[in-house]
Amino acid sequence: ATIRRTEPTAGSGDSARRFGTQRVLVEPDAASGVAVMKFKNPPVNSLSLELLTEFIISLEKLENDKTFRGVILTSDCPRVFSAGLDLTEMCGKNPAHYAEYWKAVQELWLRLYLSNLVLIAAINGACPAGGCLISLTCDYRILADNPKYLIGLNETLLGIVAPFWFKDTLVNTIGHRASEQALQLGLLFLPAEALQVGLVDQVVPEDQVLSTALSVMARWMAIPDHARQLTKNMMRKTTVDRLVKQRDADIQNFVSFISRDSIQKSLQMYLEKLKQKKG
Numbered sequence: 001a002t003i004r005r006t007e008p009t010a011g012s013g014d015s016a017r018r019f020g021t022q023r024v025l026v027e028p029d030a031a032s033g034v035a036v037m038k039f040k041n042p043p044v045n046s047l048s049l050e051l052l053t054e055f056i057i058s059l060e061k062l063e064n065d066k067t068f069r070g071v072i073l074t075s076d077c078p079r080v081f082s083a084g085l086d087l088t089e090m091c092g093k094n095p096a097h098y099a100e101y102w103k104a105v106q107e108l109w110l111r112l113y114l115s116n117l118v119l120i121a122a123i124n125g126a127c128p129a130g131g132c133l134i135s136l137t138c139d140y141r142i143l144a145d146n147p148k149y150l151i152g153l154n155e156t157l158l159g160i161v162a163p164f165w166f167k168d169t170l171v172n173t174i175g176h177r178a179s180e181q182a183l184q185l186g187l188l189f190l191p192a193e194a195l196q197v198g199l200v201d202q203v204v205p206e207d208q209v210l211s212t213a214l215s216v217m218a219r220w221m222a223i224p225d226h227a228r229q230l231t232k233n234m235m236r237k238t239t240v241d242r243l244v245k246q247r248d249a250d251i252q253n254f255v256s257f258i259s260r261d262s263i264q265k266s267l268q269m270y271l272e273k274l275k276q277k278k279g
């Protein structure tokens with residue numbers, strides 16, 4: 001994926017010169033040091049290998065540019081933040097592909113979870129599974145108050161299992177008992193429920209998600225970077241190290257699990273169900 005610069009928006013000057021890739025739009029505002037990163041992989045921002053790769057590239061570019069201290073993650077697709085991992089990457093492929101794909105999923109989580117940037121999720125659509133995981137890696141989550149925008153780690157509903165580092169991220173956010181129940185039941189929370197359980201930090205009207213994210217960002221960026229970053233690292237490094245210490249074993253575990261006939265069958269059936277839903 002190549003990083004492309006696009007023309008600045010009208011009357012904005014250099015600080016709004018957008019850049020990004022085909023599936024990840026980046027709207028930087030150098031004046032405030034905040035960039036808005038929008039997933040653009042229609043129709044549902046499924047986390048394909050390409051999107052994961054482009055996401056990592058764009059995030060790295062922002063992290064390496066000292067102008068930027070905060071990034072807001074949001075969706076360019078209507079009604080959906082992200083439908084989670086791309087199911088077509090996990091069915092009907094070969095072990096080598098599954099390994100490559102899972103390595104990219106691990107990489108994105110590792111980069112996001114320990115990022116020095118202030119990361120705020122402006123959740124403007126449905127946020128199941130891998131989409132929920134991305135929002136959980138952020139420092140703060142704002143969800144649009146729309147009953148259609150469900151959020152949660154629903155993997156068991158597909159007959160699969162969220163890996164331990166998905167689980168750890170949820171436990172670090174909503175606690176052990178709430179996570180145990182949510183993961184086993186594959187719970188998808190309504191906005192009010194997600195707020196109540198602590199899965200999101202704020203629920204606001206749909207047209208205020210981005211403006212709210214910008215004002216919350218200002219509050220987080222008022223903290224001296226070094227102190228905030230060291231504190232974030234103190235809070236999260238143990239969780240990250242658990243995966244770092246066993247990345248290859250985790251990949252092998254994923255490949256053998258996802259390759260099982262029974263798992264392949266449930267994923268195919270789930271994809272069929274999604275397609276019939278439209279019928």
Ligand SMILES: CC/C=C\CCC/C=C/C(=O)SCCNC(=O)CCNC(=O)[C@H](O)C(C)(C)COP(=O)(O)OP(=O)(O)OC[C@H]1O[C@@H](n2cnc3c(N)ncnc32)[C@H](O)[C@@H]1OP(=O)(O)O
Nearest residue numbers: 046083084085086087088126128129130161254257274275
């Ligand atoms: C040891 C560890 C082992 C395994 C770990 C695996 C961890 C897995 C994590 C995951 O993220 S698995 C993915 C789980 N995702 C979901 O359950 C969400 C599924 N999608 C939906 O619920 C809905 O699509 C929606 C996000 C609520 C949006 O609904 P809407 O009605 O707007 O769209 P529609 O459902 O018609 O879908 C449009 C189109 O997109 C296809 N689609 C949807 N989700 C995915 C997906 N995750 N991957 C690939 N494709 C997806 C859907 O089939 C439709 O396709 P079509 O246009 O060709 O019919």
